[in-house]
Amino acid sequence: MGDASDAKKAKKEKKEKKEKSEKKEKKTEKRSREIEANGKGDGGEGSKKVKAAAVGGGSSGVAAYPTFDTFDATPFDKAIIARLSSTFPSPSAIQSAAWPAACDGKDVIAVAKTGSGKTLAFLLPMFHRIENTRGVVEGLVVAPTRELAIQIQAECEKFGAEHGFQSACVYGGASAHDQRNALRTKKPCVVIGTPGRLVDLMSQEGVLTLSKLKVIVLDEADRMLDMGFEPQIKTIFGDCPAERQTLLFSATWPKAVRKLAAGYLRDKAHVQEIFVGEGELDGELAANKSISQRFIQARDHEKDEHLYKLICEFPDDSRVVVFANTKRRVENLSKTFAAEGFGTVSVHGDKTQADREASLKKFVTNQCPLMMATDVAARGLDIKGVTHVINYDMARDVESYVHRIGRTGRAGELGAAITFWNPDYDKQCTPALCKIARDANQDVPEWLAKFEKTKESKQWKTADAKL
Incomplete structure (x- = not known):
């Protein structure tokens, strides 16, 4: 039967x-x-x-x-x-x-x-x-x-x-x-x-x-x-x-x-x-126009103070991703802000998969609304409600910059990206940075625009050895 x-x-x-x-x-x-x-x-x-x-x-x-x-x-x-x-x-x-x-x-x-x-x-x-x-x-x-x-x-x-x-x-x-x-x-x-x-x-x-x-x-x-x-x-x-x-x-x-x-x-x-949207048949890179782009001139020893002021100024319901170029710097930032009482998580390549998933869960649920990350989190992650992205260190190339700031302003929402520009070794990226901003209808500050045609501003790269 x-x-x-x-x-x-x-x-x-x-x-x-x-x-x-x-x-x-x-x-x-x-x-x-x-x-x-x-x-x-x-x-x-x-x-x-x-x-x-x-x-x-x-x-x-x-x-x-x-x-x-x-x-x-x-x-x-x-x-x-x-x-x-x-x-x-x-x-x-x-x-x-x-x-x-x-x-x-x-x-x-x-x-x-x-x-x-x-x-x-x-x-x-x-x-x-x-x-x-x-x-x-x-x-x-x-x-x-x-x-x-x-x-x-x-x-x-x-x-x-x-x-x-x-x-x-x-x-x-x-x-x-x-x-x-x-x-x-x-x-x-x-x-x-x-x-x-x-x-x-x-x-x-x-x-x-x-x-x-x-x-x-x-x-x-x-x-x-x-x-x-x-x-x-x-x-x-x-x-x-x-x-x-x-x-x-x-x-x-x-x-x-x-x-x-x-x-x-x-x-x-x-x-x-x-x-669709800003895409062209030549595949030219473009930033999301829903994201406001702001630039702050800051040398390494000035960045922590700028970062602290920014985070304190943000509304209480903000969700912030801070990008740095090295795992050590990400960990140091995470410990510093955790000691100040901020709910902070860190994500980078040395974390185990379980640790990374746990950190992301805390961030997504707003248990820890401040994430310090390397570029491992810059592409693909679709986390709703990210209000601000801060480039503590300049991205290694223009593609990474666009995809970093693209963590905010998703699914039709508005977002804000703030980038620390170091005059000691970020001049190389200035022409591409200004173009990306202007193409997205963003204002470029005069102090940044004047570096577009200097001898140093030839190609985008970062001085990793100094980080």
């Missing part, structure tokens, strides 16, 4: 799954026909157009998809639409632009400013396209840092829970044994991980197999390809089926990295490039 009952139940589940899959395909096909028929889809006055171009420039052969300006316009499951509608007023710009092409199975390069909702822009189309077969990895998200991977999985669990989407998160700095067991016991259909740990688990027979993968996502794609992760990325893509869908999401997309990424995408007829 038990065997017959189980067989009947399995047959029913298989039928329901097939019906759901067919319904989903019909909805997507209907949308595709609208696009092919007139290039307008719904064609309303509020319908926005998306820039489409092949990798490397020129025409991609992909029609510019109409945007999904409401959640009801998407082909997502009703439960997901209901959750979205109860959480957000409408899709963000990158979501409304990326969802149509991604749901239609196109490879996508999507570029938008930080805090713009990129995570759901790739997760929800992935849910739409995979079958959720237990024990078969159909979706893979590759992220450059542990923190970002953990953050993505949290969103994956939040929006995939209603449909039983099992996910697993794997990353360095934590027990590989525990992560292997999680893969074997949870049998996830979606895996999120960092490049090194993914390659490690893929090399172990029967632990992580990508032979049936349908969708692969590179989040912070420019950073992974441009900062030395290419060997691991190449290995990962080498194990993926040729017909998988590839989604590349990032805050920037420089020409050199776009050329490098072309090798991971399908033919040009299947690639949609999307640039």
Whole structure:
């Protein structure tokens, strides 16, 4: 009796799954026909157009998809639409632009400013396209840092829970044994991980197999390809089926990295490039205009006093991230301000994963509203309610500066960034710093502007030896 009952139940589940899959395909096909028929889809006055171009420039052969300006316009499951509608007023710009092409199975390069909702822009189309077969990895998200991977999985669990989407998160700095067991016991259909740990688990027979993968996502794609992760990325893509869908999401997309990424995408007829907001086809870096930028001239021995005054001036409900360039300086600042009675945490590369997660939790819950950090926290972390970012030390390059200040002013909120500029060794960065500020409609103080054309102001770098 038990065997017959189980067989009947399995047959029913298989039928329901097939019906759901067919319904989903019909909805997507209907949308595709609208696009092919007139290039307008719904064609309303509020319908926005998306820039489409092949990798490397020129025409991609992909029609510019109409945007999904409401959640009801998407082909997502009703439960997901209901959750979205109860959480957000409408899709963000990158979501409304990326969802149509991604749901239609196109490879996508999507570029938008930080805090713009990129995570759901790739997760929800992935849910739409995979079958959720237990024990078969159909979706893979590759992220450059542990923190970002953990953050993505949290969103994956939040929006995939209603449909039983099992996910697993794997990353360095934590027990590989525990992560292997999680893969074997949870049998996830979606895996999120960092490049090194993914390659490690893929090399172990029967632990992580990508032979049936349908969708692969590179989040912070420019950073992974441009900062030395290419060997691991190449290995990962080498194990993926040729017909998988590839989604590349990032805050920037420089020409050199776009050329490098072309090798991971399908033919040009299947690639949609999307640039939203300040993004341009040349991938020029831009700061979020919702962030006010302020500069204070301060030598090293003056910085602590400036920092103390600023933090005391901020409203009581402020949440502040202070960036420094060395782990030792981060720890010293944390101890100094903790001794003054401030709720302070520190985040840097020497912290264990457990310590970093505990610190982030205290910061997110406002138990400790002051975080001292190195650049390990500068990209990917999407912490709501960060009101101020302070660059105690100048960022090592212009990209790091933009991504540091991008921890505030997220998801449509206003933010403030304050940078200490040291006349002893920060002159090199002045031209790029002033350009980033002006491009974001920020005022550049006269004392800073006068250093734009001095002999020292040739390239952005920091004197790490002096820190």
